[in-house]
Amino acid sequence: MTWQAATRYPDPALQALDPRFGKYLIFNAAIEQLATGMRWAEGPVWFGDQRCLLWSDIPNNRVMRWDEPSGKVTVFRQPSNFANGHTRDRQGRLLSCEHGSRSVTRTEYDGRITVILDRYQGKRLNSPNDIVVKSDDSIWFTDPPFGILGHYEGFKAEPELPTHIYRVDGKTGHASVVGSAVNRPNGLCFSPDERRLYVVESGALPRRIRVFDLGDDGEQLVNDRVFYQCANGEQPDGFRCDVDGNLWAGWGTGEAYDGVMVFAPDATPIGRITLPERCANLCFGGVARNRLFMAASQSIYSLFVNTQGAART
DSSP, rough: OOOOOSSSOOOOOOSSSSSGGGGOOOOOOEEEEEOOOSSSSEEEEEETTTTTTEEEEGTEEEEEEEETOOOOEEEEEEEEESEEEEEOOTTEEEEEEEEETTTTEEEOOOOOEEESSSSEEEEEEEOOOOOOEEETTEEEOOOOOOGSSSHHHHOOOOOOOOOEEEETTTTTTEEEEEEEEESSSEEEETTTSEEEEEEETSSSSEEEEEEEEETTSSOOOOOOEEEOOOTTTOOOOOOOEEETTTTEEEEESTTTEEEEEEOOTTTEEEEEEEEEOOEEEEEESSSSOOOOEETTTEEEEEOOSOOOOTTTT
């Protein structure tokens, strides 16, 4: 795939679908391609203290690193156990969803890797996909079967468990199923106030984004409903919220859809960022958390925006 930078401002790849999107666009900020040459880019996570971005290149079994000051791209970890989604915990450590080991792991400060969860009630997880951490230190992740369907993004195997959403208590390590009704849950994120959890249902045809309220204890999902029903061909994947509660979602598939869709908290699509490749996942980062990083098929793109990612992104 070829990438051509915008030759004029504003970048024509930025489309306002609702007047509310205009406030988030910077007139002279354009989409930039930071890296290319991956087989399937996923799971970007920003490290502000190191001013770098990490992301997965799943079929190549590696995690990549982009250094903001120099622009240099290097291999951070290989093999990576076919890592997919990443985030940081409240202590700044890297949390990873690994297809190959069928586990969620934590990279300690000294580089050692600790397994957070690889089994539930004695059975192996499927292939943990995406992951977020709540302010109470609890770890939430989705467990669809994509990494065990073949030998391209993991190792082919038979599922032992349904496709659940899990919560791991940050203090006790106790794991519980918080969502069992979502067919092949994929991307997930909390609203800035942590009163909502958004989840992509990849097993629904067409796909849809579901939203749950958090119960009074902050540990249970209640009031399940559809946030956005996709049209045929639309495929949301990973997403994150900004400080205003807008949902910035990786999107595909095909030239009419590839890129990022932005939804207001009331579920209205307010903006689109078109890319030459399907966007699988994204995160906010940069010095002021106002730079959107997009993992899109074979490449990594970025865009400065007039908002900031919610603090835990």
